[in-house]
Amino acid sequence: MRYGLKVVALGGGRGLHASLSALRLLTDEVTAVVTVADDGGSSGRLRRELGLLPPGDLRKALAALSGAGGSTWAPLFEHRFGGTGALAGHAIGNLVLAGLLEVLDDPVAALDEAARLLDVRGRVLPMCTEPLDIEADVVGLDEDVAAVRRIRGQVAVATTPGQVRRIRLHPAGEPDAAPAACPEAVKAVREADVVLLGPGSWFTSVLPHLLVPELHEAVVETAATRVVVLNLVPQPGETSGFSPERHLQVLCEHAPRLRVDAVIADADSVSIPDRLRRAAGALGARTWLDRVAAKGAPERHDPSALADSLRRALAEVRGT
Structure with missing residues (x-):
């Protein structure tokens, strides 16, 4: 069954490819808003x-x-x-x-x-019409494990052996300037029926969209159904040791006003479902635990399985 829903997927890299591959099984009206x-x-x-x-x-x-x-x-x-x-x-x-x-x-x-x-x-x-630089506050890189170091660059942030605490974005070469959103991306989010965040590299592909002021406001204020799809496994370096619920807590820390309608996670990747449900509930969301990993590749989403999970979640949340 295909829907006529207008869906906007926010992300980058392989995670966004996974969500788009699933969404195209549900609707032709998909807009990808991509990190830069x-x-x-x-x-x-x-x-x-x-x-x-x-x-x-x-x-x-x-x-x-x-x-x-x-x-x-x-x-x-x-x-x-x-x-x-x-x-x-x-x-x-x-x-x-x-x-x-x-x-x-x-x-x-x-x-x-x-x-x-x-x-x-x-x-x-x-996401923006000019290239951006990303920097992160990271702990665990020094003898004093609480000492904070600033790491610059997407690759460096994604591969740091420390723990990322917070990220910032700015236009390339302008550390004191705020990034300006692509107007068409903002318009797409505001007019969407569904907005999807994740899966993907949490700090370098998913959260950056919420650090662009106009795009942040659009995601917070849109009347669309907001869905978060969690990663199957922690990403070495960037989210090493993160539980599924920790991903949601970090999301809330970067966008305290964000409300979410549904959280989708792989049933085999969630060791304590009640903790995830509580974290999702703090964002206003219901949780769907389904088997959405590809057979033989537990780190990759299966597009058909993810599409089925999205279909069920949207049907219940939207009452269709």
Whole structure:
């Protein structure tokens, strides 16, 4: 059964790819709002060399929503060059997006053009139209385990051996400025029927959306049903040792006014369900515990299983 719901998914990387793969089984009206703070790999190289938005997470979102008409282009977008030359490690889609960003000089227009090329069902938008820098307060890196150190850069934050306590965002090279949201992304959130947060790297893909003031207000104020999908396993470095309920507590710490309608978690990943239900209840949410992990890959969501869980949760929360 497919719905005519307008759904906005917030995130980045593999987590957003998982949620988009599930959502496209439910509706064609999906908008992905993607983080733009990546500074590693092919994306980081293109960002540093050309001063453009890092294209990698945007590319993954486009690939997740590509339709049958993009059967040739979608796998080509994901192909990476081998060897040891200047192109080694670059995904073709990253280069195409970089070219579109330079030629059109408009990130939204560039992504819409790439979406036509890939026959995307839905839309992909950047969280902001300029690249961002992320920094985090981290403890556990010194002999004094309570000492706080500031770690800068998405890759450094995602891989720190310490415990991340809080993150901040700012435009690249402007540490005292607040990031400006992509207007189309704000509009999509405010007009959505459903807004989805997670799964994904909690501090570097999910929470950043709540640190962009206009986007934060849109997520808090929207009349949409708000759903949080929790990760299957803690991410080494970034959320090592985090329980499922700790993810929700951190979410609340970064967005105290945020209310949530539903929390979806994998039944096999939650050791103490009552604790998770209490943490979800503090956000105003009901909890759905389903088996949503892929068979043989407990760290990956199964799109069909996640779609079924979302369908049940939305039907009950929305009374449809």
